């Protein structure tokens with residue numbers, strides 16, 4: 001190593017390039033790519049050579065260091081302590097089967113940076129105990145760059161959240177690695193955080209830069225999104241600026257109803273066979289424009305149209321379409337309402353919910369007590385098919401607030417009283433009628449009304465002239481439209497049930513659709529029963 005008596009160099013891990021010469025596009029040399037990437041804003045480089053002989057590896061390491069020094073960017077060496085020492089690199093990165101951290105520390109000068117790969121919380125605990133400087137957490141997604149197919153090698157977003165929770169209270173830095181592209185970067189940064197807000201310090205990529213014909217532009221885009229992300233503390237926990245009172249939420253809900261009628265947002269729904277027609281009719285009645293489209297092939301086109309997306313996996317079909325729709329919605333900053341119907345009922349549903357939530361960031365998760373309990377991994381409320389057993393949670397406000405913080409979105413717990421939280425504020429809605437639980441698909445319709453209001457609110461926010469912030473996944477406040485969606489359905493249910501012509505569930509459903517279409521801002525203002533608690 002070059003300097004042994006000085007303090008460790010400060011490393012900015014924001015955009016961490018791990019090299020991979022085998023991925024260079026035809027006609028581009030390694031040094032061209034490296035220099036362009038540095039110009040684009042790469043903040044740290046790791047030389048990773050999996051097949052080079054020692055002499056070639058050393059020569060590449062020296063070349064890399066010579067170029068990176070001009071940009072004041074530190075260089076680390078993958079696996080090989082001898083190459084790090086001989087080349088004068090700033091440190092090394094080791095994996096779980098490489099030189100153990102403690103041995104590496106002994107061999108390297110005290111100011112050497114040592115990074116360790118971690119796939120699970122046991123790895124993280126050992127790396128903390130061993131005094132690692134930073135961790136590479138992954139693989140976040142599948143990747144073609146390296147074989148990560150063995151079981152447990154892809155912790156995904158949820159596993160990375162667990163690893164970051166272990167890092168809370170430490171100064172050890174961390175980057176996510178594996179399958180990260182500009183298109184999923186905001187989602188990665190948003191999702192990879194502990195419930196108390198311990199997030200990533202950066203992201204590491206190989207192919208997004210090395211395989212790009214324009215590495216400078218690739219690096220610039222990554223750097224821009226990272227710095228935009230870092231500029232807003234605790235952004236991911238809440239999209240909202242809390243309103244001052246219950247009256248303010250009711251007024252905003254009334255305003256949002258007008259907005260739905262004016263903008264008529266496209267409400268793209270991948271929902272279950274039992275409720276498709278009534279959910280489409282509920283959307284139309286409110287003033288939105290429904291499209292029920294589940295094929296994976298059409299998601300790129302649909303996601304470009306502003307509005308809202310509902311993903312309801314009630315009959316657990318079309319998972320490919322759901323994965324694609326959510327990813328594309330995140331790319332296009334469209335709100336996603338996720339309704340994990342009956343998620344507690346089978347292992348397949350639980351696994352599917354995890355798969356979906358690993359692939360994209362939900363804006364709103366809505367469910368009954370059993371569904372919310374299953375997503376939150378609580379055993380307090382059991383499920384029977386798609387219904388909950390018993391009266392619900394002892395402390396529903398804490399359940400929704402905690403899950404909203406963990407999943408970094410709005411959570412709606414539906415029931416006799418509906419609870420809605422962004423992780424800070426909890427809003428209770430006491431409107432509704434018992435007939436809602438006597439027709440099939442009223443919960444699914446709630447997902448639809450919420451998606452309709454979220455779609456309109458995001459369209460309104462997107463119209464604001466402010467520059468697009470690449471760190472956001474959805475523009476605008478999504479707590480108020482979630483409240484508005486709950487109020488619209490529950491108030492309409494009260495008005496439908498009060499009709500003389502409604503004799504039971506059979507006549508209630510068409511009356512409910514009618515009342516959704518007849519709902520006015522004034523009715524919302526005069527009928528809403530809500531309370532607001534902010535931390």
Ligand SMILES: Cc1ncc(COP(=O)(O)OP(=O)(O)O)c(N)n1
Nearest residue numbers: 018078093094095096117136177204
């Ligand atoms: C930043 C970062 N994170 C993880 C890795 C993977 O390292 P390792 O487990 O040693 O696997 P190989 O890179 O040797 O295949 C990394 N290199 N960088």
Ligand SMILES: Cc1nc(C(=O)O)sc1CCOP(=O)(O)O
Nearest residue numbers: 138139143145178179205206207
């Ligand atoms: C080098 C490496 N390590 C990983 C791990 O999970 O430890 S994934 C990975 C490859 C990352 O390449 P790309 O950015 O092209 O997906």
